Amino acid sequence: VSPQAQHAIAEREATLTKPAGSLGQLEELTAWLGGWQQRATPQLEHVQVLVFAGNHGVVAQGVSPWPQDVTAQMVGNFRHGGAAVNQLARVAEATLSVIPVADLRPTADFTTAPAMTVPEFLAAARTGYDAVPQHCDLLCVGEMGIGNTTAAAALAATLFHGDSLLWAGRGTGLDEDGVRHKARVIDTARALHAHSLTNPLEAARHVGGYELAALLGAVLAARHAHIPVLLDGYVCTAAVAPLGCLNQQGLAHTWLAHCSAETGHAKLAAALGLSPLLALGLRLGEASGAALAIPLVRAALAYHTGMATFAQAAVSERI
Amino acid sequence: VSPQAQHAIAEREATLTKPAGSLGQLEELTAWLGGWQQRATPQLEHVQVLVFAGNHGVVAQGVSPWPQDVTAQMVGNFRHGGAAVNQLARVAEATLSVIPVADLRPTADFTTAPAMTVPEFLAAARTGYDAVPQHCDLLCVGEMGIGNTTAAAALAATLFHGDSLLWAGRGTGLDEDGVRHKARVIDTARALHAHSLTNPLEAARHVGGYELAALLGAVLAARHAHIPVLLDGYVCTAAVAPLGCLNQQGLAHTWLAHCSAETGHAKLAAALGLSPLLALGLRLGEASGAALAIPLVRAALAYHTGMATFAQAAVSERI
Incomplete structure (x- = not known):
């Protein structure tokens, strides 16, 4: 498992327009997928x-x-x-x-x-x-x-x-x-x-x-x-x-x-x-x-790679 | 809910190449989908x-x-x-x-x-x-x-x-x-x-x-x-x-x-x-x-409509 890939995934995760942790096990799936694939942007082509x-x-x-x-x-x-x-x-x-x-x-x-x-x-x-x-x-x-x-x-x-x-x-x-x-x-x-x-x-x-x-x-x-x-x-x-x-x-x-x-x-x-x-x-x-x-797993990959960040969407963060 | 649709679905279900009931809640999903859609062959176009x-x-x-x-x-x-x-x-x-x-x-x-x-x-x-x-x-x-x-x-x-x-x-x-x-x-x-x-x-x-x-x-x-x-x-x-x-x-x-x-x-x-x-x-x-x-739900529809029957696949039924 690649800690670098998992770190990059966690960094992006924190910027996405949702409360932290609110996608539950989907978030763990993303980290697992990228960590084992050793890719900061996991893929599911094959x-x-x-x-x-x-x-x-x-x-x-x-x-x-x-x-x-x-x-x-x-x-x-x-x-x-x-x-x-x-x-x-x-x-x-x-x-x-x-x-x-x-x-x-x-x-x-x-x-x-x-x-x-x-x-x-x-x-x-x-x-x-x-x-x-x-x-x-x-x-x-x-x-x-x-x-x-x-x-x-x-x-x-x-x-x-x-x-x-x-x-x-x-x-x-x-x-x-x-x-x-x-x-x-x-x-x-x-x-x-x-x-x-x-x-x-x-x-x-x-x-x-x-x-x-x-x-x-x-x-x-x-x-x-x-x-x-x-x-x-x-x-x-x-x-x-x-x-x-x-x-x-x-x-x-x-x-x-x-x-x-x-x-x-x-x-x-x-x-x-x-x-x-x-x-x-x-x-x-x-x-x-x-x-x-x-x-x-496809859903986990899709939300992680496709979602807007708070900055991109101009959504206010928590007070 | 249409009992006719559910009956037709149950009849086809019993012929498919798997032990009865072995797809668990997917089988219930198929019956639910067809029953409420009132279709013996449910669909998921829209x-x-x-x-x-x-x-x-x-x-x-x-x-x-x-x-x-x-x-x-x-x-x-x-x-x-x-x-x-x-x-x-x-x-x-x-x-x-x-x-x-x-x-x-x-x-x-x-x-x-x-x-x-x-x-x-x-x-x-x-x-x-x-x-x-x-x-x-x-x-x-x-x-x-x-x-x-x-x-x-x-x-x-x-x-x-x-x-x-x-x-x-x-x-x-x-x-x-x-x-x-x-x-x-x-x-x-x-x-x-x-x-x-x-x-x-x-x-x-x-x-x-x-x-x-x-x-x-x-x-x-x-x-x-x-x-x-x-x-x-x-x-x-x-x-x-x-x-x-x-x-x-x-x-x-x-x-x-x-x-x-x-x-x-x-x-x-x-x-x-x-x-x-x-x-x-x-x-x-x-x-x-x-x-x-x-x-x-798509998986439930896919197995029910796509699987072969025992007769079609020439698979022996249970003794």
Whole structure:
């Protein structure tokens, strides 16, 4: 983050025709955007939405009411422009790319083995790292993968402890019995891997998934390239949580776009010190919440760059 | 509201490639928009932002740190495109109009007399009523007026009772002593008019303001013309509160865009059964919160009309 850019932004901010601080979090967004872009005048020419897709061996345990084929079918739907995020990205004037990770080969069922080998985990993270474009002013990340709220819950529970039922939600539509079953599946995985989880990245390898690893890689790449990031929902937050666990400032370049209706997301966000821009009850994933927040960032940029100063508008200042 | 339009929207909604309900409040926004527009396929061709400006005799009591001239100066700033709402309306592709009410003549100081006579109140409401365009798919309303958070707090306290300190906030930047003084000014007004406040409209006439009356008129006009409305912050909500008090469904065509950081707004919204789309700590007024929510409504329309159905995308449905 550039203190020079943030100082210049704060100086201009103080001259604009409004009471100090009256635009609330929009003012923080402007400072965040310019600080990470290292530009005194931030820009939003290139906004990129990346959706990573992956499959999960743990669906063999009956944790989703949808067949695994839906992951590949939805990748087709994204490519043909028919999914929710296509519409949300379009109205937000963002470019959308969908990346199937590991050719949609499922991870190992993490109730019986680590989800990924070390090379598999690193390759998936590399896929995410390499997917971030060089010229990007704002990155939005999200995911698609039948069964991946189970991986997210298992990862969150592993990193932050507590009863699995606190982390396991309805996903794409489980009933109460289904959620209890999902929590038991997570318990099994936690017990199996308890002694292998020596660090947050190992946790992500053992109970995460390919698209989660790719999300982690993409958010790391954004950090290296000084690109601010809007995080999507529960799976996305769980996927990047290891970065926050490894370094208290590891997610400082990210802003949580939306607090999901999925059980565990609010708790996970709080554990990571992330404060959501939106809380509209979405629980879809696929970067929908992140795309929905793009216009808020555009609004922050627009007021900051477009408003008149007190001097320009000949408006009296406070007495 | 048209049940036929809402039924058609719900039928299409159920076919779209996402788990039922997974877009949360966006789904409710779509139904609200189409229901009030009475269109099975809602539209957002003409989005209008109206900002009503007015002056307040009660500023003689020292309730604002800004001089009263700022109201007229800000009207000029709106007209020249330099205010925050100009930028927010522009990026939301909305048309902005600013309407000075009663030629910016101040109301009477309501600590000594009713703010408006009956003809003055009705004329201001008529100004608002007539400002709503015939062809409008979504109306956003807001206000500007030095001293008007005191009028809003006095009106809210009169309608919903309780300690004036629960309704009086920092406005454009009072300190704690200033807020206590503001609450005492409101106490004086409440005591003076206690026996005259026979109904919510009389409350609005005695302790409201010209731009507040215009807001009430505009939101009533929108109801008659089947136009859905995004309400802005505290002053705006207080201004239309009499419609909610007179009829439990009186504000059903409105959606609160943003919950302000101003003390009293969350409490007032709850009293009226309004649930905000956003809560980003804004406390500016001038329809900024309403304009900021326009892209959410555009996103709701975009996903509903643009998404593929399960059949179109050849995506399997849940087991």
